[in-house]
Amino acid sequence: KQEVTQIPAALSVPEGENLVLNCSFTDSAIYNLQWFRQDPGKGLTSLLLIQSSQREQTSGRLNASLDKSSGRSTLYIAASQPGDSATYLCAVRSTLTGGGNKLTFGTGTQLKVEL
Amino acid sequence: EAQVTQNPRYLITVTGKKLTVTCSQNMNHEYMSWYRQDPGLGLRQIYYSMNVEVTDKGDVPEGYKVSRKEKRNFPLILESPSPNQTSLYFCASSFGGRNQPQHFGDGTRLSIL
Numbered sequence: 001k002q003e004v005t006q007i008p009a010a011l012s013v014p015e016g017e018n019l020v021l022n023c024s025f026t027d028s029a030i031y032n033l034q035w036f037r038q039d040p041g042k043g044l045t046s047l048l049l050i051q052s053s054q055r056e057q058t059s060g061r062l063n064a065s066l067d068k069s070s071g072r073s074t075l076y077i078a079a080s081q082p083g084d085s086a087t088y089l090c091a092v093r094s095t096l097t098g099g100g101n102k103l104t105f106g107t108g109t110q111l112k113v114e115l
Numbered sequence: 116e117a118q119v120t121q122n123p124r125y126l127i128t129v130t131g132k133k134l135t136v137t138c139s140q141n142m143n144h145e146y147m148s149w150y151r152q153d154p155g156l157g158l159r160q161i162y163y164s165m166n167v168e169v170t171d172k173g174d175v176p177e178g179y180k181v182s183r184k185e186k187r188n189f190p191l192i193l194e195s196p197s198p199n200q201t202s203l204y205f206c207a208s209s210f211g212g213r214n215q216p217q218h219f220g221d222g223t224r225l226s227i228l
Contacts, residue, residue, distance in 0.1 A: 004157075006138070026198040031213045031214055032213075032214055034216060034217070042221055042222070043119075043205060043219040043220050043221040043222050044205065044207075044219040045219075046216045046217070046218065046219075049214075051214055051217045058131075089157075089158070090190075092160075093180075093213060099150070101146060101163055101165065101213065102148075102149075102160050102163065102173060102174075103150075103158075103160070103207075103217060105150075105158040105159075106157060107155060107157040108157065
């Protein structure tokens with residue numbers, strides 16, 4: 001059974017700092033890994049999707065890496081801003097779960113960027 | 116605007132009173148799914164649908180029903196709601212390929228008293 005863990009559960013950093021959020025998963029048989037952002041009272045916004053054959057994806061100040069063999073992904077946020085404050089979730093789409101259509105989520109990292 | 120729309124956004128109701136949460140998407144997606152989010156447990160899948168008239172159970176289907184009569188709609192039905200179904204619910208959709216990103220609605224917060 002796929003399990004996804006995110007560490008740390010909460011993180012507070014000063015504005016301008018570069019930071020790394022971690023995600024680990026137990027079963028390396030995945031189609032892809034997706035990073036989401038969740039704001040209070042809002043749904044999930046997809047940030048980046050990395051296919052199993054890829055090593056990293058970039059979008060603006062965000063860079064996500066994937067090491068499938070070790071079951072790890074990181075989300076790097078450069079020059080953090082207060083507007084980056086949110087909960088960040090990673091989710092994996094496993095080949096052996098739910099016909100390959102189910103996302104298994106971590107419990108998230110709650111990020112606060114302070115002025 | 117491409118979106119997944121859930122209604123209602125908030126609902127407080129009582130045990131045993133049947134309710135339906137609607138989900139509609141305007142992106143012509145084949146795949147739709149329902150999740151619930153609980154503190155410390157993350158998001159867990161309730162049901163999913165590969166296409167019209169094709170549905171299957173997720174991890175936590177007990178107490179829920181779904182139907183997929185039209186491609187754009189995927190309602191979640193609680194026939195006899197109980198307090199343990201108090202949660203934040205999300206509907207998601209995507210194109211059928213397994214490497215397609217999933218798009219989420221804004222969520223429905225249900226409180227069952």
